[in-house]
Amino acid sequence: MIDTNANILLIYTGGTIGMVENNVTGVLEVFDFAHLTSHMPELQKFKYHINTIVFEPAIDSSDVCPSHWRKLVRIIEDNYAEHDGFVILHGTDTMAYTASALSFMIQNLQKPIVLTGAQLPIGKLRTDAKENLITAMEIAADKDSIGYPVVPEVCIFFQTNLIRGNRSTKINADNFNAFKSYNYPGLGKSGIHIRYDRDKILNPDYEKKVIFHYLMDTNIVILKMFPGITKEVVHAILNTQGVRAVVLETYGSGNAPRYDWFIEALLDAVKRGIIIVNITQCEMGCVEMQRYETGHELLKAGVVSGYDATVEATVTKLMHLLGHKYSREEIIVRMRVPLAGELTRPDERQI
Structure with a gap:
C-alpha cells in the first residue's frame, strides 16, 4: 500500500546518480535537488512530501569513512520522528559498506532506509538513475494494511532488486545490475508491481525504542x-x-x-x-x-x-x-x- 502522503527524507551524499552534464561546458556537476520534482515530474504523481539534505561538499564514495556514517546517522536521528522513510543516494563503490554500517549503528530500526545510486548520471538519456530513485522512494513509503512500513530495515535497491544492506556486495562496475546478495534471498523485486518477500524482511520490536549508535573503531x-x-x-x-x-x-x-x-x-x-x-x-x-x-x-x-x-x-x-x-x-x-x-x-x- 503506497502512502501518498508519506514524508520522505532524501539524502544525497555524492556519487554518479546526483550528477548532471553542464550544457555549455560538458562537465558533470551536482544536480540541484531543491528542484527535484521539476526535473522528475514522475515523483509528483506520488504526492509525497519530499525533503532533501545534500552533503556539502558531495563525497566520492571512494572517500567515504566512518565520519560520514556518523553524519548520516545523526541526520536520520534528527529527522526520524517527522519522516516515514529515508532514501540515501550514494556512490556505488562503497555503498555496501555504508549499508552494512548503518544496519549496526541504528538498532531496532522501524522505518525504511533505502540506499540507491546509478551507473550513469541522472542527466544522461539512458540513465538508470531515475528508475532507481523513483522505486526507492516508493519502497520507503510503502506500508502494510495496518500502517506499518513494509521494509523496516536498511536495504539497497538497484536495477529491480531489493536486497538487505548488510548482505550486499558490488559485483559489476559496467552494467546496471551492480549489486547482489549471494547468501540471503532478495527482499523484493520490482516489475509492473513491487513484489516483496515478507518472510525475508526483518521485523523490529515496535514496543521498544530505536537506538542510534555513533562509536566506531577502525583498527x-x-x-x-x-x-x-x-x-x-x-x-x-x-x-x-x-x-x-x-x-x-x-x-x-x-x-x-x-x-x-x-x-x-x-x-x-x-x-x-x-x-x-x-x-x-x-x-x-x-x-x-x-x-x-x-x-x-x-x-x-x-x-x-x-x-x-x-x-x-x-x-x-x-x-x-x-x-x-x-x-x-x-x-x-x-x-x-x-x-x-x-x-x-x-x-x-x-x-
Missing part, C-alpha cells in the same frame, strides 16, 4: 590468503601497530595453509588479544571450520567463524563492536550471532 586489517603468501607478509599484517581485529579471508569453507609458522602467527596474535574472524573468499557459501582438517587447525588456534557474512558486514560489525568497548569475549559472542540479519549459521542456512 582493523584484512588478511587475504593466496598461494605463496609469505611469512613476512603475514607477520607484518598481524603485527600492525594498534590493530585490534583481523578479517581473515580464507579458501572454500574456511581453509588456510597448515604451515607451522602460519598457525603459530595466528596463535600469537590471539594471545595478544587480537580478534581474528574467518570469512570465505567465495562469493557464495559459509565458513565451517569443523569440516576439514585445515579449518579445524584455525579453530584450535582461536579463530572465530564469520559464517556466511560478507567482508563489508564483517568489517563494519567489528568497527561497531570494538567502538563500544566490549570485552574480547563479548565481541566474539556477538560476532557469532546476527545483530541485524547479517549472517546465518550453517545449521540454519537454506540456500
Whole structure:
C-alpha cells in the first residue's frame, strides 16, 4: 500500500546518480535537488512530501569513512520522528559498506532506509538513475494494511532488486545490475508491481525504542590468503601497530595453509588479544571450520567463524563492536550471532 502522503527524507551524499552534464561546458556537476520534482515530474504523481539534505561538499564514495556514517546517522536521528522513510543516494563503490554500517549503528530500526545510486548520471538519456530513485522512494513509503512500513530495515535497491544492506556486495562496475546478495534471498523485486518477500524482511520490536549508535573503531586489517603468501607478509599484517581485529579471508569453507609458522602467527596474535574472524573468499557459501582438517587447525588456534557474512558486514560489525568497548569475549559472542540479519549459521542456512 503506497502512502501518498508519506514524508520522505532524501539524502544525497555524492556519487554518479546526483550528477548532471553542464550544457555549455560538458562537465558533470551536482544536480540541484531543491528542484527535484521539476526535473522528475514522475515523483509528483506520488504526492509525497519530499525533503532533501545534500552533503556539502558531495563525497566520492571512494572517500567515504566512518565520519560520514556518523553524519548520516545523526541526520536520520534528527529527522526520524517527522519522516516515514529515508532514501540515501550514494556512490556505488562503497555503498555496501555504508549499508552494512548503518544496519549496526541504528538498532531496532522501524522505518525504511533505502540506499540507491546509478551507473550513469541522472542527466544522461539512458540513465538508470531515475528508475532507481523513483522505486526507492516508493519502497520507503510503502506500508502494510495496518500502517506499518513494509521494509523496516536498511536495504539497497538497484536495477529491480531489493536486497538487505548488510548482505550486499558490488559485483559489476559496467552494467546496471551492480549489486547482489549471494547468501540471503532478495527482499523484493520490482516489475509492473513491487513484489516483496515478507518472510525475508526483518521485523523490529515496535514496543521498544530505536537506538542510534555513533562509536566506531577502525583498527582493523584484512588478511587475504593466496598461494605463496609469505611469512613476512603475514607477520607484518598481524603485527600492525594498534590493530585490534583481523578479517581473515580464507579458501572454500574456511581453509588456510597448515604451515607451522602460519598457525603459530595466528596463535600469537590471539594471545595478544587480537580478534581474528574467518570469512570465505567465495562469493557464495559459509565458513565451517569443523569440516576439514585445515579449518579445524584455525579453530584450535582461536579463530572465530564469520559464517556466511560478507567482508563489508564483517568489517563494519567489528568497527561497531570494538567502538563500544566490549570485552574480547563479548565481541566474539556477538560476532557469532546476527545483530541485524547479517549472517546465518550453517545449521540454519537454506540456500
